[in-house]
Amino acid sequence: MNKQRALIVLTLSLSIAVAGCSSPGKDATLGSAAQPTVVRTAVVQSAPLHTAYNLSGTLQAYEEYTLxxxxxGTVASASLPVGxxxxxxxxMARLDDADYKLQLAQATASILEAQAGIENAQANLQTAASAIQSADAGILGARANVNKVNKGARAQEKQQAQATVDKAQSAYNKAKADSERIQKLFEAGAATAADNENARLNATSALKDLEQAKESLSLLLEGATAEDHQSAQASFQxxxxxxxxxxxxxxxxxASQKQASANYEKALVAKGQAELALSRTRLLSPVNGVILAKSVNTGDLVASGQAIYRIGAIDRLxxxxxxxxxxxxxxxxxxxxNVVxxxxxxxxxxxxxxxSTSTNTGTVNVEVVINNPQRNWLPGQVIKAANQVTDKNGILIPAEAVINxxxxxxxxxxxxxxxxxxxxELGDQVVENQLQIVSGLREGERIVVKGAGSLFDGNPIKAKEGGRP
Structure with missing residues (x-):
C-alpha cells in the first residue's frame, strides 16, 4: 500500500471508528425495525488503472526570447507592460531615430552626387572622343601638307598655272588695247570721261591678275621654300x-568615370547601412507570445545588446x-x-x-509539453500531474466507500x-481519490458509496444512485 492510499484509508478509519462506537448487536437489532437509512449507491464497474504520483511543477513558456x-540610444517608446x-x-519598443534618419538623408544625397559625377564623366568621355577624332583629321591634313611641300607641284598643277597666266595675259592685252583706243577717242571728243576712266581701271585690274598668276606660276616652278617645309612639319607635330x-x-x-562609379557603389552601401540602422530602431516580436519581463522605460539610455523585454511563446507550455x-x-x-x-x-x-538524477532530491526531471491554444494557462502557475503507466483495467471505488x-x-x-x-482487498492503485479493489467485489454489484460510515451489517437502506463509483 502506497503512502497516498494509506493516508486516505487512515483518515477514513478514524472518522468511521468514531461514528461506530455503539454496540453493533444492539444497533443492528434496533435498525431492523427503524426506518431505512438513505444512502448513495453506485454500480461497480471496471476502469483504467493509473498511478498518481501527485507531482507538481511550475509552468514555463515553451520558448523564451530576450529582446x-x-x-x-535613447528609448523613445517602451510602454507595453508585463503580461x-x-x-x-x-x-514592442523604439529608439530615438533622429540621428539615423539624418544618416539616411546624407547617404541619399551622396548617391545623387555620385550619379552626377558619373554623368559628368560620361560627358567628358564623349568630348575626349570627339577631340581624338578631330586630332586624327588634323594629323591627316598636316601629313598631306607635308607630303605636298616635300614633293612640290605636279605637272598638271604647273600646266594649270601656266594656262592661268596665259589667260590673264590675254585679258590684260585686250584691256590695255581698249584703254588706249578709248583714250584716243576721248581726246578727240568721241568718248566720255567716264568711259575713258572705266577702260583705264579695267586695264589696271587685268594687270594685277596677270602679275598674281605669274607669281603663282613662279612659286610652282621654283618649289617650296625652307620656311614652307618647316611650317608644314610644325603643323604636323x-x-x-x-x-x-x-x-x-x-x-x-x-578614370573619372571609374571613380564616379566607385563613389556611387560606396554611396549605395552607405544608404543600405543607414536603412538597416534605422530599421533597428524598432524592436519587433519574433513570435506570438506574452511579455514575461521588462527591463527599461521610455527615456532610458540603453547600450547595444542590453535586455529590453523577455517574452515567451505560450501557445505551448x-x-x-x-x-x-x-x-x-x-x-x-x-x-x-494528465495535468491539472x-x-x-x-x-x-x-x-x-x-x-541524470539530482543528488539533492533523488529525482529525475521529466519535461512535459502542454498545448495552450487559448493561452489561458500562464507561465509561473503551478500544476499537478499524474502519469498512466498501464493500459489495464480494474475495479476502482471511492475511498469513502471503504471502511477500515x-x-x-x-x-x-x-x-x-x-x-x-x-x-x-485493496490494490496499489489510487486514481483521483479512488482505491483499487483486487478481491471482494465484482463488476455489476451495487455498493454504498456515501453514508457507509453510519451503517451496520444488515441495516435496511434506501438507495439513491450516484452513477459510477
Whole structure:
C-alpha cells in the first residue's frame, strides 16, 4: 500500500471508528425495525488503472526570447507592460531615430552626387572622343601638307598655272588695247570721261591678275621654300601633340568615370547601412507570445545588446516534473501525462527525460509539453500531474466507500435493500481519490458509496444512485 492510499484509508478509519462506537448487536437489532437509512449507491464497474504520483511543477513558456536593440540610444517608446500578449512582428519598443534618419538623408544625397559625377564623366568621355577624332583629321591634313611641300607641284598643277597666266595675259592685252583706243577717242571728243576712266581701271585690274598668276606660276616652278617645309612639319607635330592631349583627356575621363562609379557603389552601401540602422530602431516580436519581463522605460539610455523585454511563446507550455528515481522506469518519451490546474485537466506529452538524477532530491526531471491554444494557462502557475503507466483495467471505488477500523477493510453491498458487510482487498492503485479493489467485489454489484460510515451489517437502506463509483 502506497503512502497516498494509506493516508486516505487512515483518515477514513478514524472518522468511521468514531461514528461506530455503539454496540453493533444492539444497533443492528434496533435498525431492523427503524426506518431505512438513505444512502448513495453506485454500480461497480471496471476502469483504467493509473498511478498518481501527485507531482507538481511550475509552468514555463515553451520558448523564451530576450529582446535587445542592436544599436544603442535613447528609448523613445517602451510602454507595453508585463503580461501583454504580442503578435509576431509587432513593434514592442523604439529608439530615438533622429540621428539615423539624418544618416539616411546624407547617404541619399551622396548617391545623387555620385550619379552626377558619373554623368559628368560620361560627358567628358564623349568630348575626349570627339577631340581624338578631330586630332586624327588634323594629323591627316598636316601629313598631306607635308607630303605636298616635300614633293612640290605636279605637272598638271604647273600646266594649270601656266594656262592661268596665259589667260590673264590675254585679258590684260585686250584691256590695255581698249584703254588706249578709248583714250584716243576721248581726246578727240568721241568718248566720255567716264568711259575713258572705266577702260583705264579695267586695264589696271587685268594687270594685277596677270602679275598674281605669274607669281603663282613662279612659286610652282621654283618649289617650296625652307620656311614652307618647316611650317608644314610644325603643323604636323602640332597635330600629333593635339591627339596625344586628346588621348590623355580620354584616359582621365575614363578614370573619372571609374571613380564616379566607385563613389556611387560606396554611396549605395552607405544608404543600405543607414536603412538597416534605422530599421533597428524598432524592436519587433519574433513570435506570438506574452511579455514575461521588462527591463527599461521610455527615456532610458540603453547600450547595444542590453535586455529590453523577455517574452515567451505560450501557445505551448512546458513543465519539469521531479519524478523519483525509483519510478522513472514508468515514464517514457511520447507518453501522455494528465495535468491539472485549478480543477481543469489537460493531457500533456513527455518530450524529454533528463539523463541524470539530482543528488539533492533523488529525482529525475521529466519535461512535459502542454498545448495552450487559448493561452489561458500562464507561465509561473503551478500544476499537478499524474502519469498512466498501464493500459489495464480494474475495479476502482471511492475511498469513502471503504471502511477500515483496524481489521480487514470492508464495504457495504446493497443486496435487496439491505447493507451487507463485505470484506475487500485493496490494490496499489489510487486514481483521483479512488482505491483499487483486487478481491471482494465484482463488476455489476451495487455498493454504498456515501453514508457507509453510519451503517451496520444488515441495516435496511434506501438507495439513491450516484452513477459510477
Amino acid at each position: 535587445a536593440f542592436q544599436n544603442g 501583454t500578449a504580442v503578435q509576431k512582428g509587432s513593434v 602640332d597635330a600629333l601633340a593635339g591627339k596625344s592631349k586628346a588621348l590623355a583627356a580620354g584616359e582621365q575621363a575614363k 512546458k513543465v519539469l516534473l521531479p519524478v523519483p528515481d525509483s519510478e522513472i522506469r514508468d515514464w517514457k518519451k511520447g507518453q501522455e501525462v 490546474l485549478y480543477e481543469e485537466s489537460r493531457q500533456g506529452t513527455i518530450s524529454n527525460i533528463y539523463p 477500523t483496524g481489521n480487514k477493510p470492508y464495504v457495504f453491498k446493497d443486496i435487496k435493500g439491505k447493507a451487507v458487510k463485505t470484506p475487500v
